[in-house]
Amino acid sequence: MSYKITKILNIQYPIIQGGMVWVSGWKLASAVSNAGGLGLIGAGSMYPEVLREHIQKCKNATDKPFGVNVPMLYPEIEKIMDIIVEENVKIVFTSAGNPKIWTSFLKDKGITVVHVVSSVKFALKAQEAGVDAIVCEGFEAGGHNGREESTTFTLIPMVKQAVSIPVIAAGGIATGRGMLAAMILGADGVQIGSRFAATHESSAHSNFKQTIIDVKDGDTYLTLKELAPVRLVKNSFYQQIQDLYQQNPTVKQLKDLLGRARAKNGIFEGDLENGELEIGQIAGLINEIKPAKDVLEEIIAEFNEVKTLIHSL
Amino acid sequence: MSYKITKILNIQYPIIQGGMVWVSGWKLASAVSNAGGLGLIGAGSMYPEVLREHIQKCKNATDKPFGVNVPMLYPEIEKIMDIIVEENVKIVFTSAGNPKIWTSFLKDKGITVVHVVSSVKFALKAQEAGVDAIVCEGFEAGGHNGREESTTFTLIPMVKQAVSIPVIAAGGIATGRGMLAAMILGADGVQIGSRFAATHESSAHSNFKQTIIDVKDGDTYLTLKELAPVRLVKNSFYQQIQDLYQQNPTVKQLKDLLGRARAKNGIFEGDLENGELEIGQIAGLINEIKPAKDVLEEIIAEFNEVKTLIHSL
Secondary structure, eight states, X not given: OOOHHHHHHXXXXXXXXXXXXXXXXXXXXXXXXXXXXXXXXXXXGSOHHHHHHHHHHHHHHOSSOEEEEEETTOTTHHHHHHHHHHTTOOEEEXXXXXXXXXXXXXXXXXXXXXXXXXXXXXXXXXXXXXXXXXXXXXXXSSEEOOSSOOOHHHHHHHHHHHOSSOEEEESSOOSHHHHHHHHHTXXXXXXXXXXXXXXXXOOSXXXXXXXXXXXXXXXXXXXXXXXXXXXXXXXXXXXXXXXXXXXXXXXHHHHHHHOSSHHIIIIISOOTTTSOOOOOGGGGGOOOOBOHHHHHHHHHHHHHHHHHHGGGO | OOOHHHHHHTOSSSEEEOOOTTTOSHHHHHHHHHTTSBEEEEGGGSOHHHHHHHHHHHHHHOSSOXXXXXXXXXTTHHXXXXXXXXXXXXXXXXXXXXXXXXXXXXXXXXXXXEEEESSHXXXXXXXXXXXXXXXXXXXXXXXXXXSSOOOHHHHHHHHHHHOSSOEEEESSOOSHHHHHHHHXXXXXXXXXXXXXXXXXXXXXXXXXXXXXXXXXXXXXXXXXXXXXXXXEEXXXXXXXXXXXXXXXXXXXXXXXXXXXXXXXXXXXXXOTTTSOOOOOGGGGGOOOOBOHHHHHHHHHHXXXXXHHHGGGX
8 A cells, every 4th residue: 555654654554553551562563563554652651761671672573663652741751752762763653742842853863753633723733843644533532532522533524624744543443444434534544542452462451451342332431521531431430430520529539539540550450440441432343352463454454345345335 | 326225215315414403494305305315304493383384395395205304302293293194204204212102103104214323222222113224423413412422433333233224324424525434434324414504495594504614623512411412512602501510500500501492592593692503513624505406416526536536545
């Protein structure tokens, strides 16, 4: 396949594996990159030296390009960025922050920069900041999400109309059909999260992987909007949030309930009751835990098969 | 085009114009039907005898099939159903209620029944009730909406996998690209609301039509979830709702603020400040008020054009 986004990222297929906290270490990233997509190491859940170790192991595990996802709220972001430069990482996805702060620093080092946005307004800001491409993430995505609540189906064409840089669709995509639909709406490529979280190479706890398989339509919800909106599974922790909402809580009360390490507890340690289970709506279509390579190949096969069926429409 | 849904409804194109309160009278419905889609009269905002008049005028204005959308919360629904039978309406779309109550009554009269759902669970219930097809409406749709908040991108493939009857996608669709993407995700046809509300034949106030043109990404929001979730434009009325939410309101307080006739005030009378402006997210892509026939032809032309471009993907 030959797309703008495969050229920019120097990959075979326009499929990016989302950089997910507690899920995307070097094993998953290198497996996806070796299969022809772009693997991302999720720095958000790693101490700086842990990230360095993952980058080094990823370099040993693949000759293909891979990247690092950096949430810009990361407290020691300067250390993270220094490690990325020292370790000669070629691609950085930035999220949850202002793209002006780090884009030129990274670009000056020859690093390709992609920024994650949830609205046309932020897409334009990212383009202005000089990023090479953007990820547009819709309301249906798992984990942290935008305040506009624009869905993938509406966000992609609106952003595509507004910007000239390549657009990667995220949120709700887990299959070849989803990939093709996103590209018809205007995407140059897709970023896939939940489906790659349910792979052998994902570092998530097996309980969490099984939850991705078990989750059905309506089992996730975007909540905690007063803090940072997050889509999570409706488990006991979610019910505690709902109960607290009945009492007209302050932001501090919500923060206290959230506490620390909920995502680690849920995703990495497998506490399905009290952990924060960040899973996207499309998990309702995910039925099997398998190797990342198989996932990628199935998506491409379905994408190509459905393309050939379109003339019958 | 030859699809399951065009055969069931006896129409040329698999495009249904949503039956919208204060928008979809006989003028819009007959214009869409004459252009080869399926026009729907929205009974929700009509007194029974007003509906009868619209049905009669629609029959005079088109020889093509058209239908009536009936929200099942309608207080005098028995009268509405009697009029539909007396006036020999061939197609009924039911929404906002249990499909078991009226489906067999209508089917016994030879009427084609389509039910609107927002989840896999309700899709299965509608199929069990014996409807001929379902509309699956995603979170991005304007107006009243499901509690699951499933988006079009995730809802369509999940429902398609679960049912054997035809699936019509709704929510976020306004263009030929959107139509093709929805069909790739598994839809047999599409229902389009906001874009048909911004036509010459729509009975909405010109202020409301202009608002559809003006609305951008992020300007609508799903709120009043304690009553019935509704997507509306963030105008002064919306701000009043948000202010009330700061005070931990009871359901009664929310109902009192909503009051009566807000949708009429906003959509039909053009009160942009205090009216309820039910518009979908995709309005960000709608740029011109034009005849319904032109809208339908543009959608089909773009659908066909994009189909031919797919081989370059």
